[in-house]
Amino acid sequence: MKIINISSIALAVLAGGFFACKPDNAGKSGGSELAGDAAQKVYVAPGKHDEFYNIVSGGFNGQLSVVGLPSGRVLRIIPVFSQFAENGWGYSEETKPMLNTSHGFVPWDDSHHVALSTTNGEHDGKWAFINGNNTPRIARVSLSTFRTDEIIEIPNSGGNHSSPFITANSEYAVAGTRFSVPPDANADVSINSFKQNFKGYISFISIDKTTGRMGIKFQLKTPGVSFDLARAGKGKSDGWFFFSCYNTEQANSLLEVNASQKDKDFILAVNWKKAEQYLAQGKGKKEAAKFAHNVYDEKTHSATSTIINEVMTLDPKECPDMLYFMPCPKSPHGCDVDPTGSYIVGSGKLAAVIPVFSFDKIQQAIAAKTFDGSFDGIPVLKYEAVLHGEVKKPGLGPLHTEFDGQGNAITSFFVSSELVKWNLQSLEVLDRVPTYYSVGHLSIPGGPTSKPHGKYVIAYNKITKDRYLPTGPELTQSAQLYDISGEKMKLLLDFPTIGEPHYAEAIPASLVEKNSRKIFKLEENNHPYVAKGEKEAKVVRKGNEVHVYMTSIRSHFTPDNIEGVKMGDDVYFHVTNLEQDWDVPHGFAVRGANNAEILIMPGETCTLKWKPSRVGVTPIYCTDFCSALHQEMQGYVRVSPAGSKIPLSWGTGKNPTAEAEQKVAKR
Numbered sequence: 138m139k140i141i142n143i144s145s146i147a148l149a150v151l152a153g154g155f156f157a158c159k160p161d162n163a164g165k166s167g168g169s170e171l172a173g174d175a176a177q178k179v180y181v182a183p184g185k186h187d188e189f190y191n192i193v194s195g196g197f198n199g200q201l202s203v204v205g206l207p208s209g210r211v212l213r214i215i216p217v218f219s220q221f222a223e224n225g226w227g228y229s230e231e232t233k234p235m236l237n238t239s240h241g242f243v244p245w246d247d248s249h250h251v252a253l254s255t256t257n258g259e260h261d262g263k264w265a266f267i268n269g270n271n272t273p274r275i276a277r278v279s280l281s282t283f284r285t286d287e288i289i290e291i292p293n294s295g296g297n298h299s300s301p302f303i304t305a306n307s308e309y310a311v312a313g314t315r316f317s318v319p320p321d322a323n324a325d326v327s328i329n330s331f332k333q334n335f336k337g338y339i340s341f342i343s344i345d346k347t348t349g350r351m352g353i354k355f356q357l358k359t360p361g362v363s364f365d366l367a368r369a370g371k372g373k374s375d376g377w378f379f380f381s382c383y384n385t386e387q388a389n390s391l392l393e394v395n396a397s398q399k400d401k402d403f404i405l406a407v408n409w410k411k412a413e414q415y416l417a418q419g420k421g422k423k424e425a426a427k428f429a430h431n432v433y434d435e436k437t438h439s440a441t442s443t444i445i446n447e448v449m450t451l452d453p454k455e456c457p458d459m460l461y462f463m464p465c466p467k468s469p470h471g472c473d474v475d476p477t478g479s480y481i482v483g484s485g486k487l488a489a490v491i492p493v494f495s496f497d498k499i500q501q502a503i504a505a506k507t508f509d510g511s512f513d514g515i516p517v518l519k520y521e522a523v524l525h526g527e528v529k530k531p532g533l534g535p536l537h538t539e540f541d542g543q544g545n546a547i548t549s550f551f552v553s554s555e556l557v558k559w560n561l562q563s564l565e566v567l568d569r570v571p572t573y574y575s576v577g578h579l580s581i582p583g584g585p586t587s588k589p590h591g592k593y594v595i596a597y598n599k600i601t602k603d604r605y606l607p608t609g610p611e612l613t614q615s616a617q618l619y620d621i622s623g624e625k626m627k628l629l630l631d632f633p634t635i636g637e638p639h640y641a642e643a644i645p646a647s648l649v650e651k652n653s654r655k656i657f658k659l660e661e662n663n664h665p666y667v668a669k670g671e672k673e674a675k676v677v678r679k680g681n682e683v684h685v686y687m688t689s690i691r692s693h694f695t696p697d698n699i700e701g702v703k704m705g706d707d708v709y710f711h712v713t714n715l716e717q718d719w720d721v722p723h724g725f726a727v728r729g730a731n732n733a734e735i736l737i738m739p740g741e742t743c744t745l746k747w748k749p750s751r752v753g754v755t756p757i758y759c760t761d762f763c764s765a766l767h768q769e770m771q772g773y774v775r776v777s778p779a780g781s782k783i784p785l786s787w788g789t790g791k792n793p794t795a796e797a798e799q800k801v802a803k804r
């Protein structure tokens with residue numbers, strides 16, 4: 138292995154950790170760290186509710202999962218950036234536009250980080266935000282319907298990793314690009330012109346206070362580095378944002394070597410209130426860009442996708458005193474701000490210490506111009522001048538830090554596979570517990586807010602190995618729950634997760650459950666193809682489109698017999714679920730549909746498009762066990778050859794063909 142210019146610790150890390158197949162502590166049971174009363178502490182009796190909602194990213198599955206804590210029970214999967222066969226997300230005509238992008242329909246993405254909305258720095262239980270990494274996007278999920286309400290694409294970006302971190306009053310969610318890229322408007326440049334042409338764009342996505350509606354307010358055109366993670370300031374540092382950056386070497390090939398050259402990379406401090414002032418002064422420039430903005434409407438039960446063609450940008454060269462770099466050891470990953478907003482914790486993946494920066498000192502250094510030169514025109518603050526201190530010998534491979542609200546921080550260590558608790562003031566290590574194995578993110582309920590709820594820390598692990606029954610080469614992903622109410626952290630529970638869990642947040646159930654939606658009101662249904670009762674059910678032909686205005690109620694469809702469909706037709710089944718009762722969805726499936734099935738909530742209308750592939754009679758049925766007579770909830774569609782004279786006819790509980798034939802005879 139040829140690695141140039143990497144410190145011995147980094148070498149140890151690389152040799153012993155990143156490339157190792159089996160972590161050192163694999164095979165140990167973890168029994169010794171298990172709390173004696175663990176079973177009692179995680180037991181949620183049948184019929185009882187969990188104390189916390191854990192909103193967990195699914196990583197490469199592009200979804201969110203909702204887990205109850207402390208039980209670890211999976212309550213729901215919320216599809217966001219990926220089609221989901223369980224409820225037809227991204228398959229139904231209504232939801233397809235949600236997955237539209239400037240690249241066209243993208244049915245699968247990778248998502249990492251959850252951000253729950255806050256008011257005055259505290260959880261308000263309204264929305265969850267999550268990033269799409271590969272095709273850069275941010276989504277907003279309603280914590281009332283547990284559905285994705287909005288997705289906005291981020292132009293001038295590649296690998297939307299540093300996202301979607303949120304300001305204390307949810308004014309903005311940010312999107313920092315992991316890959317610096319040439320601007321979309323002038324993108325055909327040589328890769329070797331990286332240093333001249335590539336920029337690290339940071340987008341500020343505004344969030345409407347009442348509707349949650351997002352918009353790209355502005356983008357900062359910063360030097361070409363890789364933004365990794367971020368956190369907003371809060372309390373005294375509200376108005377600032379902090380972004381960890383790596384590849385300050387500005388390499389465009391073999392980054393594992395070329396981007397690990399420097400002893401220190403940076404954390405970028407952004408004064409976003411100042412950026413707003415520059416914007417108000419007209420310093421912004423509109424630049425050509427292309428991105429999709431997709432919105433789901435709860436009343437029409439349909440999504441629309443709009444393509445937008447320009448974006449507002451701010452060039453730091455014309456906006457002094459807005460950005461500052463702080464040196465941070467060795468490829469920083471996590472960048473976390475404590476509940477008071479006083480301390481910024483950087484976690485260098487290859488560093489031997491955890492640097493903790495002081496917001497007060499940052500302000501003093503800026504005022505006194507205590508700079509250590511500049512990087513691409515942006516002042517670099519002197520490391521020692523802004524440092525509160527370093528946590529010494531914390532562990533190997535620090536990734537992320539959360540806060541317990543008692544003045545302590547807990548940091549995850551991938552390489553040494555542990556959680557380490559340390560004091561924010563004294564920087565003293567207080568406790569460490571192993572994770573099984575190789576923890577990535579961690580979460581304390583309310584950990585990123587001004588008022589952590591504390592009580593637990595959850596480790597989201599990258600490697601499972603021997604912890605569960607084997608299931609072939611692919612093993613379940615896993616999380617671990619620890620009690621942090623005492624001085625020592627105590628392992629309580631292992632639980633499997635869906636997909637690869639990256640970041641997650643946990644929020645007290647009391648902030649969410651009271652707002653949970655039970656039904657959609659039928660009288661508010663504005664879907665263009667709604668049938669609000671069986672009397673409104675009908676079938677309408679428009680050229681070769683056949684629109685079925687269908688209703689479902691326990692336990693039949695209206696109509697359930699349809700004739701007069703012909704080969705070459707596109708048949709749209711618009712199914713309205715007439716139920717107005719909680720937890721009574723109906724499903725709908727038609728033989729040969731090469732799309733999916735749909736699942737329709739009470740009061741909602743959903744559409745399945747079907748192109749018949751052969752002449753004959755095709756069954757339709759309900760796919761959700763809705764009543765004792767669910768198995769009777771079925772019907773038929775007759776498909777005749779193109780050019781056939783069979784008239785369009787339909788009905789439930791009668792013979793549609795006979796009626797139609799009578800009508801034809803009467804004419």
Ligand code: RUQ
Pocket residue numbers: 249250298470536537577578639640
């Ligand atoms: S990053 S470990 Cu997106 Cu740390 Cu997940």
Ligand code: CUA
Pocket residue numbers: 689690691692722723724759760761762763764767768770
């Ligand atoms: Cu409706 Cu089963």
